[in-house]
Amino acid sequence: MRTLIIGNWKMHGSRASAGALAEACAGLLGHVVLCPPFTLLDVVAQALKSSSVALGAQDCHFAAQGAFTGDISAEMLKDAGCAYVILGHSERRGGWGETDAMVGMKATAAIEAGLIPVICIGETLEEKDAGKTLARVESQLRQSLPAAAMAENTVIAYEPVWAIGTGRTPTLEDIKTVHQHILDILVGIWHCSPAHCRVLYGGSVKAANAGEILAVPGVGGALVGGASLDAGEFAGIVSSVKVAHA
Numbered sequence: 448m449r450t451l452i453i454g455n456w457k458m459h460g461s462r463a464s465a466g467a468l469a470e471a472c473a474g475l476l477g478h479v480v481l482c483p484p485f486t487l488l489d490v491v492a493q494a495l496k497s498s499s500v501a502l503g504a505q506d507c508h509f510a511a512q513g514a515f516t517g518d519i520s521a522e523m524l525k526d527a528g529c530a531y532v533i534l535g536h537s538e539r540r541g542g543w544g545e546t547d548a549m550v551g552m553k554a555t556a557a558i559e560a561g562l563i564p565v566i567c568i569g570e571t572l573e574e575k576d577a578g579k580t581l582a583r584v585e586s587q588l589r590q591s592l593p594a595a596a597m598a599e600n601t602v603i604a605y606e607p608v609w610a611i612g613t614g615r616t617p618t619l620e621d622i623k624t625v626h627q628h629i630l631d632i633l634v635g636i637w638h639c640s641p642a643h644c645r646v647l648y649g650g651s652v653k654a655a656n657a658g659e660i661l662a663v664p665g666v667g668g669a670l671v672g673g674a675s676l677d678a679g680e681f682a683g684i685v686s687s688v689k690v691a692h693a
């Protein structure tokens with residue numbers, strides 16, 4: 448399985464800046480996805496038209512359509528050219544009270560619409576300090592993962608909440624332990640080989656640390672926030688995939 452690098456642009460960018468950033472990323476070689484805000488999906492889709500870089504979004508509603516003011520459905524994202532959708536990011540779980548059950552419903556909607564959900568899980572600093580990382584991650588994973596999810600149509604992203612946007616990352620040993628735990632759970636649920644399960648690491652990934660993180664056994668790629676807004680930094684992360692597997 449090729450290492451997957453996803454850029455989560457969060458709530459950043461204008462049509463002008465997003466178009467320029469997407470054009471700068473369009474030539475990246477590898478398995479790469481850009482996830483701009485909803486209003487910029489169209490301009491990024493245009494920039495990626497003849498590129499192998501795929502398009503993704505940052506959230507969706509669990510219904511296909513209906514009276515849900517302000518929401519966007521998975522089918523709408525598919526129609527806008529998306530192949531992926533990030534779900535259950537800690538900024539949505541924390542900021543908007545998204546529960547595991549809601550994330551699971553959204554993931555079901557994504558899969559039904561033909562999108563690949565990128566389901567985010569991860570412990571808070573409090574949970575880490577209390578030695579509860581593995582238990583927290585396991586409970587989020589089991590309760591967010593819908594029945595329709597399979598190794599072929601779902602990506603998991605392990606993002607420790609305390610590592611997001613802080614410049615802090617877990618030790619490589621800790622990343623390995625958590626990824627191994629997630630893979631063990633997925634293999635138990637999906638009855639597949641761990642080599643077919645994709646688990647990304649996210650949280651303060653940059654060009655300088657991507658090589659060593661991507662080389663950790665069980666890490667199938669990276670979900671990148673801040674560093675994905677800088678074309679040079681993001682290109683450095685994408686090119687470190689080769690270094691990690693050299």
Ligand code: 13P
Binds near residue numbers: 651
């Ligand atoms: P940073 O890479 O900015 O730490 O953000 C990680 C993240 O939240 C990606 O979804």
